Amino acid sequence: MKSRYFCAILFGLTLSVFACSSKKQEEAPSGKFADWVFVNGIVYLMDTDLTKTEAIAISADTITALGKNGQVDDWIGPNTKVVDLKGRMLMPGFVESHIHPAVAGLLNTGVQLLEFSTKKEIMEALKAYSERHPYKKAIFGFGWSNDLFEPNGPHKSELDSVIHNRPVFLIANDAHSAWVNSEALELLDIGKDTPDPLPGVHFYKRDKNGEPTGWLVEGGAFWPQLPKLGLGSSSDFKQGLKEILPVLASFGITSLFDAGVPGLERYALAALTELERDDDLPVRYYTSHYVTSPTEAEDAVKDFLALKEEFTSELVIPSAIKIPNDGTIEAETAALLEPYTDHPKNSGAVMLDQETLTRLLIQADSAGIDTHIHAIGDRTAHEALNAIKASQDKTGRKDTRHTICHLQLVREKDIKRFANLGVIAQVSPQWPQDLHSTYYKLWVKELGKRRANHQFEFRTFLKNRVIMSLGSDFPATGGTLTESSPMYGIETGRTRQVPGKPNSFPIPQKSERVSVAELLRGYTYNGAYQLRSEKQIGSLKVGKKADVIILDENPLTVPVHQLHATQVLFTMMGGKVTHNRLNDFEFRTGTDTDLREIIK
Known part of the structure; x- marks a missing residue:
């Protein structure tokens, strides 16, 4: 490889x-x-x-x-x-309970920027890559970091200064936004009068005159654009998966949950079907149906059941509806109960409001379909719990396995609700580390010190008897694939520091550190429980x-x-x-x- x-x-x-x-x-x-x-x-x-x-x-x-x-x-x-x-x-x-291998394999086909910590290095890498690939119709890449830019994000002019005669399309290291040049905006037909996919949630960042700046924020704004660049076919996914899945097996991963391929899942599922047919699938692969808008939410149950009927096999198992209900704190798109400290008029936004989310969960519960809800901000987690409670009250069903994932910022009073509602907390133990010595400073700037010091409260979840499953969220983790392995996650979950660097800054609070035994169980039995497979896998x-x-x-x-x-x-x-x-x-x-x- x-x-x-x-x-x-x-x-x-x-x-x-x-x-x-x-x-x-x-x-x-x-x-x-x-x-x-x-x-x-x-x-x-x-x-x-x-x-x-x-x-x-x-x-x-x-x-x-x-x-x-x-x-x-x-x-x-x-x-x-x-x-x-x-x-x-x-x-x-190991049971990897939240990862994006299909997306990661696709992203690996372009220029890799994860190792660069300055804009200058990124520009030099792009220029060199462009010169090495003069016949590529578009320059596609992955790995730039939000913390290199002000809250208004990256700008198309910076890319134009390096590559102006071909489209450039670069996905951020958290896979929650893309940075494009003017040529790409023209090809994608994104201009001043182009409506945002979901205003305030999935949108095209604009300047004071309404012109797109080249920052496409959240998945609905950029994932659907990939086919226009000639990317995202089943053969692309198959090639990428053939590279990444053996590496995941080398980490000890035997089962995984793919938390979504926005807008392209049928191509990924077709690739997985071919790999299994060729006896070339080294993991048990659970998939999700990814909802990208309120409109899609209306048909989510029907669409999931159709995918399940068409693609279920021994090793490919459609298992949940994925609801990415907010963004990230770094991009200030996560939904908060209190405004962002540096932008007091902004509290982020949810994709599905309380009523729409509740309606979808009632439909899922009625059909016995598990859900997987992305919630970075405390408001998103709060509203997800409200919707689960309302659905249980309405349907009388408590056997559906609802999972809320990421949970970067959650009020303690809401953490205490998880166990009573039977909700699984899915977290990424790799996240509470100051990977580039910049994340904590950014969180303090955006959240204030009080909230910044109460993120990733894993120990509090366990103290409240919550089932906590673990997964890396690669490639959105921000590091390399190796740095997303279970053993890296186990060390970070235990230390809240950069693996192998005992002198690195520990993300507060130290009291939220988790024991190795608890982390091992989170990566085995608890992951299997999330996937409704604890009777088959997760323990010996x-x-x-x-x-x-x-x-x-x-x-x-x-x-x-x-x-x-x-x-x-x-x-x-x-x-x-x-x-x-x-x-x-x-x-x-x-x-x-x-x-x-x-x-x-």
Whole structure:
């Protein structure tokens, strides 16, 4: 893989694969031999008590035995692959509960700007990229940061000064806005008289004369434009997914929830269907139907059911309606209960007002469809909870699994409502870090210190007995793909600092730090619960799917500032090996080695 952001460093570990003696084979129950047996490990089940054992047996795609080393002997036959873990940790595969792999793969096809921290560096990179690709009809890219600009955002003139004869279309690192040049505005037919897609929520930033400045704010303003640039076909998505999904498997991810491909989901689903048909899908892939406007909300249930009927398969599972109900604090489009400190006339805005959101949730509850509501600001979270409560009162249904995601700013009185309503809190543990030493200053400027110091209150959610699932939100996280891995998230969730940098500024409050055990559960069982799949995945239990990973270190004992460096050595999804960093992986027949020699 060529992209620097999707590269992973490969580490090896020499393990041997043994089988038992012929005598033991004769005593084994007929027809019950396992395909795999792992012994001599620290096998964490990821149940509520963090139970651990030593060995696990797997037949086809299912866990068939768990126990001490000697308790799995009968599952070993002449063709069983028996792995000596040598004290390594084995646990359930990670469940990534909020990520955008299809979008990320598409964004990886253009110029990458994530590594640049100044406008000068971005301009130099664009100029160089343009010169290297003289025949590209448009310059497409990803990764510039909002914190490089004043609240009025980037301007088309800055891009015009570098590239003026071709359209330039650059998506921000949070994937919530785009920066385009004058040529792009002309091609996209966005001018002074062009109406905003959703005024105040999804819009084209304008100067005092009403002319578009080149900043397209929120998804409805820019995602639908991609096909006009010749981007977003099913082949584009397939190419991108083939690059990114093996890397996610190398992180130990065995199941994921794609939180949306705005306006292009059918192309992405077609690509996923082809990958599964080609036996080239290394993860269990849950998808969402992404609602981009109040108009789309009216038909969201019908549209979701149509997608579910057309695309559901063993590994591709349409699972929820995604409602992106506000923007971001950085762009001052998140909906707040109090105005932004630096712009007291602005409190942000929601995409669906209280009445429309409630109506949609009533329809979803009536049809038994789960929802996934984007809420960065405290007003958005408050209104989402109101809508869920109103829907439950109206329909009498409390078995629908509503998830509110991100939850950057939430009042404590609203946090206390989650558990009573059965609402899942989905958060990104990678977020509470001062990645570029600028985010916290920006938050203080926009929110004031009081609110800036009460963001990402993960510990408060857990204290209030809320089920909290974890996911990176890549590529909207603002870092590279590697920096969005579960182990990076676990370190940041534990320290609230930049991974590997113990002297970096910890995002307040330190009291909101979460234990490694709680973070591991958030990345396994709780994610499975969000996806209504906790009976199949998320923990190790006889009869569940064989989704397992082997780590080179035990996260529960490794120094906290080294958690990010913990390597996943082996990933298995449904009994299929999807990632392997094990060197000299030997397969021996049952007559070669007695199991008793392994477990001395």
